[in-house]
Amino acid sequence: MTNPTPNPPQHGHGPQGGWGPTPPAPQAPPNLPVRNRQRIKYGATAAVALFVGIGIGAAGGEPASGETSDTKAGPRPTVTVTETAPGEAAPAPTVTETVTAQPKKAEPVGPATTFSGEGEYLVGEDIKPGTYKTAGPEGEFGCYWERAKDASGEFGSIIANNNLEGPGRVTLNKGEYFKTNRCQEWKRVS
Template identity: 65%
Template sequence: MTFQQPSPPPPDHGAHGPFGLGTPNGPARTADHRKTWLKYGAVAFISLFVGVGIGATGSADTGKGTGETKAGPRPTSTVTETAEPEPAPTVTETETVTAKPKKTKKPGPATSFSGEGEYLVGEDIKAGTYKTAGPEDEWGCYWERAKDASGEFDSIIANNNLNGPGRVTLNNGEYFKTNRCQEWTRVG
């Protein structure tokens, strides 16, 4: 007769199944049991991550994954800037020219003058006939021809008070006095 060895009974996973996850209707495992599974799961995940990282660095440098790494040339980037060319210096040539002065008329007596002042005809103003537009203000325009600059009544040759435009003829050597008049201009 042959004896058969009885086979061991299957493990009892209880209501949680083989992985401790439990069934929807079964009782829950204790909190310590869950913490243990979480700890082992986290260690496994970190180990997997570290192993993949080590394997990747070994194969990236050598292409064989031996774990030996050699330092080799690394690519570099170069930035080139183009400098603006400096402008060429400007050469300035200077030529000195001596200009001959133009012949100018000898300054002579004026042919127009202010309506306020005393003038010697032939020296300060040119002899001739002059006109004015009249008084500068409401007080009128006074003019006087005199034989000298003494201011005496006897030296007056002619005089007039104008309320509008006027004319006077002046001769060389006479003195012409004007007050409150607009500018006098030679007309002949």
């Protein structure tokens, strides 16, 4: 588009130091249209999202919900050891040995030999018979324990009971119920 009014002559210092015409000032490039700026912005956003996705994929992550991983029973780790035999300039053969680790056998679960100072336990099923000790009360109100012939909670079912202000011991026989309140952990000593 041409300017309808002619540019007035510019005056300034010429090449010999005198006054003469001055060349016009360079014009700034026109601003990019809004649509081009939007394309650049969306393209940059897409590139960043692509790189983030590649990084997440390379990291391995866990399977998403609904996806399943290998659900066979028992761990089966495999260790692969690769050794390279020493050689000359030619490539040496590679020896690969695969060793499968065996999982440790779990000990059979049975009655406990240590237990919380709060609860009711069946001797022989929940806890092992024997003599147990505690360091005493968990707080300031004392430690209560009770041996009972059944779990009825009736006064007549109590074999023995005590309130401890300090450490204490009790011997428990198979088939009895042992109730403990506000005590520190009980540990079997024999």
